[in-house]
Amino acid sequence: MNFDHETTKLDFIKHRKKFFIFSGVMVILSIVLLSTVGLNLGIDFKSGTTIDILTDAPPVSEAQIAAEFEEIGLVPDDITLAGDNNEIGRAVFIGVLNQSETLQVQSHFEEIYGNEPAVSNVTPMVGEELARNAIISVLIAAVGIIIYVTIRFEFTYGVSAIVALFHDALLILVVFSIFRFEVNIPFIAAVLTIIGYSINDTIVTFDRIRENIKLEKRVKDFNDVARVVNKSLVQTLARSINTVLTVVFAAGALFFFGGEALRSFSFALVVGLVAGTYSSLFLAAQLWLVLKSKQLEKQKKRPLQESEA
Amino acid sequence: MSKKRKGVKSGLIVVFFVIVAAFAALIATNVTDHAENISLGLDLQGGFEVLYEVRPVEEGQVVNRDLLRDTVASLNARINVLGVSEPNVTIEGDDRVRVQLAGVSDQQAARELLSTEARLSLRDVHDNMLLDGSDLVEGGARQSFNPDTNAPIVLVTIDDADKFGDITSELKDLDPPENRMAIWMDFEEGDSYFEEILKEDSKIVSDPRVSQTLRTTDIMITGDFTVEEAQHLAGILNAGALPVELEEIYSNAVGASLGERAMDQAIFAGFIGIALIFAYMVIYYRFMGIMAIITLSIYIYIVLVVFNWMNAVLTLPGIAALILGVGMAVDANIITYERIKDEIRTGKSTMSAFRAGSRRSLSTILDANITTILAASVLFYFGTSAVQGFAVMLIVSILTSFLTAVFGSRLLLGLWVNSRILNNKPRMFGVKEDEISEL
Numbered sequence: 001m002n003f004d005h006e007t008t009k010l011d012f013i014k015h016r017k018k019f020f021i022f023s024g025v026m027v028i029l030s031i032v033l034l035s036t037v038g039l040n041l042g043i044d045f046k047s048g049t050t051i052d053i054l055t056d057a058p059p060v061s062e063a064q065i066a067a068e069f070e071e072i073g074l075v076p077d078d079i080t081l082a083g084d085n086n087e088i089g090r091a092v093f094i095g096v097l098n099q100s101e102t103l104q105v106q107s108h109f110e111e112i113y114g115n116e117p118a119v120s121n122v123t124p125m126v127g128e129e130l131a132r133n134a135i136i137s138v139l140i141a142a143v144g145i146i147i148y149v150t151i152r153f154e155f156t157y158g159v160s161a162i163v164a165l166f167h168d169a170l171l172i173l174v175v176f177s178i179f180r181f182e183v184n185i186p187f188i189a190a191v192l193t194i195i196g197y198s199i200n201d202t203i204v205t206f207d208r209i210r211e212n213i214k215l216e217k218r219v220k221d222f223n224d225v226a227r228v229v230n231k232s233l234v235q236t237l238a239r240s241i242n243t244v245l246t247v248v249f250a251a252g253a254l255f256f257f258g259g260e261a262l263r264s265f266s267f268a269l270v271v272g273l274v275a276g277t278y279s280s281l282f283l284a285a286q287l288w289l290v291l292k293s294k295q296l297e298k299q300k301k302r303p304l305q306e307s308e309a
Numbered sequence: 310m311s312k313k314r315k316g317v318k319s320g321l322i323v324v325f326f327v328i329v330a331a332f333a334a335l336i337a338t339n340v341t342d343h344a345e346n347i348s349l350g351l352d353l354q355g356g357f358e359v360l361y362e363v364r365p366v367e368e369g370q371v372v373n374r375d376l377l378r379d380t381v382a383s384l385n386a387r388i389n390v391l392g393v394s395e396p397n398v399t400i401e402g403d404d405r406v407r408v409q410l411a412g413v414s415d416q417q418a419a420r421e422l423l424s425t426e427a428r429l430s431l432r433d434v435h436d437n438m439l440l441d442g443s444d445l446v447e448g449g450a451r452q453s454f455n456p457d458t459n460a461p462i463v464l465v466t467i468d469d470a471d472k473f474g475d476i477t478s479e480l481k482d483l484d485p486p487e488n489r490m491a492i493w494m495d496f497e498e499g500d501s502y503f504e505e506i507l508k509e510d511s512k513i514v515s516d517p518r519v520s521q522t523l524r525t526t527d528i529m530i531t532g533d534f535t536v537e538e539a540q541h542l543a544g545i546l547n548a549g550a551l552p553v554e555l556e557e558i559y560s561n562a563v564g565a566s567l568g569e570r571a572m573d574q575a576i577f578a579g580f581i582g583i584a585l586i587f588a589y590m591v592i593y594y595r596f597m598g599i600m601a602i603i604t605l606s607i608y609i610y611i612v613l614v615v616f617n618w619m620n621a622v623l624t625l626p627g628i629a630a631l632i633l634g635v636g637m638a639v640d641a642n643i644i645t646y647e648r649i650k651d652e653i654r655t656g657k658s659t660m661s662a663f664r665a666g667s668r669r670s671l672s673t674i675l676d677a678n679i680t681t682i683l684a685a686s687v688l689f690y691f692g693t694s695a696v697q698g699f700a701v702m703l704i705v706s707i708l709t710s711f712l713t714a715v716f717g718s719r720l721l722l723g724l725w726v727n728s729r730i731l732n733n734k735p736r737m738f739g740v741k742e743d744e745i746s747e748l
């Protein structure tokens with residue numbers, strides 16, 4: 001791969017309005033989806049109990065697990081199977097089981113399958129706190145990133161980077177909403193990682209723009225900035241593709257071979273990586289271009305108005 | 310081309326191989342020791358985690374930091390009874406205590422041992438208190454055997470033999486069932502002897518009949534104990550009563566076999582991911598890709614050592630963060646190598662392309678890494694245990710990747726470049742001759 005910015009016909013700027021519309025539609029769709037269908041919140045965010053039962057004789061069926069629970073007088077609200085050979089049964093109870101019920105479940109299934117099932121109890125208070133913490137963390141991180149980028153670059157870069165960041169985070173949430181994947185604590189870690197990756201990816205492109213702007217003799221209007229932005233994007237294209245490929249190798253290996261426990265985590269990573277690359281190639285720099293050219297126009301008008309007065 | 314080209318400094322290449330051999334020897338000799346020393350989290354090792362809300366036990370008692378610290382101290386003393394080597398008891402928020410016990414075999418016993426308040430009291434059948442925990446001699450409880458039946462019992466020591474003598478001399482003259490002395494654990498206002506004694510899981514450990522005056526400091530508690538249960542009860546009494554009431558609000562029990570499976574799979578996936586990255590780097594960046602593989606291997610080793618040295622607990626999200634960290638380290642390499650290729654394409658010599666490429670990529674890598682560390686720090690500060698583990702791993706990864714991928718890679722590649730052996734060999738860097746623009 002070699003992208004020579006002088007001979008290439010790649011133009012990231014011409015179609016920017018299409019990218020904006022595409023991203024805009026995605027964001028609106030996201031908000032509609034999240035407010036209607038919502039997310040498939042795992043037990044980390046819902047009051048209740050989940051019980052993971054590792055059986056010794058795979059595969060088990062939902063009916064089999066349900067029958068075992070019936071024997072001890074409990075009716076799970078949902079039973080799903082997990083594991084490569086369906087050797088794990090996962091029972092979900094909305095509403096927390098009390099201590100004696102939990103002990104009963106543990107000893108009953110240990111007797112049958114020789115493995116003590118994993119029991120997780122969550123009260124909504126803990127889940128709410130987790131979700132609130134995560135959102136607060138992201139907001140604080142966003143403010144921190146804007147401050148850092150403003151110091152090292154310029155305020156316009158910071159704003160564009162944060163828009164791209166929220167775009168990526170929202171996209172992961174939507175994919176999880178559509179596929180009904182369970183949202184759990186590792187998922188939150190994944191979203192926050194993607195936010196880190198997204199910002200990392202955007203900064204690398206912005207760094208090249210900053211460097212190229214310094215080299216330009218004349219940066220006065222939209223076309224000048226557009227030329228620099230396109231040149232920078234083409235120059236960093238090989239790096240953008242290679243980096244996302246290698247990280248996707250790692251996340252993809254986790255997705256395919258990492259087992260049930262890491263599946264939703266690694267899926268969120270892969271989706272986020274693709275979204276992060278898309279937003280730094282087609283969204284962040286273009287957004288910055290619009291902000292920067294507006295800023296240039298203002299600067300042009302100001303001395304004019306002053307001379308008129 | 311003759312082998313003895315002018316100006317080739319073969320000494321630098323020798324230095325390169327010495328450095329690589331030294332690291333290879335270091336890694337080969339103790340990587341397994343370091344890998345084995347890492348303490349595994351609940352999800353990998355199996356174990357038990359409980360989050361308690363601390364409630365005041367007496368009216369007017371305020372839950373503050375001091376009280377929480379006392380609670381943690383008594384919980385730690387109790388966990389010692391269980392014999393868990395590395396318990397993790399932490400204060401969370403204003404009124405929460407999280408207890409993590411990795412590798413506990415008997416989770417049911419652990420749970421009961423932790424949540425009982427261990428407030429021992431001796432009462433008459435009308436629930437009037439005769440003796441309580443304050444009358445006990447500290448550390449005076451021990452497991453023993455009933456001299457008559459050889460059944461396991463618990464012996465407690467009280468500080469005043471006369472007090473016990475007075476109590477027993479009063480009780481012995483009463484008519485049955487008034488002459489019984491109930492030994493309560495965790496008596497609460499509103500509990501009644503006659504109701505409780507009928508319950509299967511009674512708070513009354515035993516209710517011996519008093520037939521004579523006992524002027525002694527040793528009180529024998531007979532119950533339906535196994536030796537282990539009696540030892541636990543003695544241990545709890547010695548550890549002291551909890552100063553508070555603990556309400557279990559969250560618990561997470563992981564069977565170890567489930568954890569082991571997850572562990573094996575995650576490690577397998579990690580190896581595949583890293584192998585793919587290595588293969589891609591060599592195919593795409595040729596000679597520089599080999600340098601990347603060496604520095605990435607050293608990176609993984611250093612992360613392991615640092616993690617061990619920090620005594621951190623490795624969890625599944627932590628492993629994921631490590632693999633992600635590899636991606637970040639690869640990115641630093643890619644940014645540098647792309648820059649070097651750019652410089653070669655502009656027609657610069659190998660040596661000056663290397664110097665210019667290294668210099669120009671530094672600020673990019675620096676800015677990109679600092680912003681990611683910023684995000685990881687926020688995660689660490691606000692996250693819970695699992696997310697914190699992830700954040701720690703990410704921060705360690707980024708710092709190490711900066712060290713290895715920036716300085717390590719530069720040093721190793723620099724040795725080759727400065728030896729001049731790579732001069733006029735752009736293909737070794739993945740650049741075709743016809744891509745180089747004429748000066």
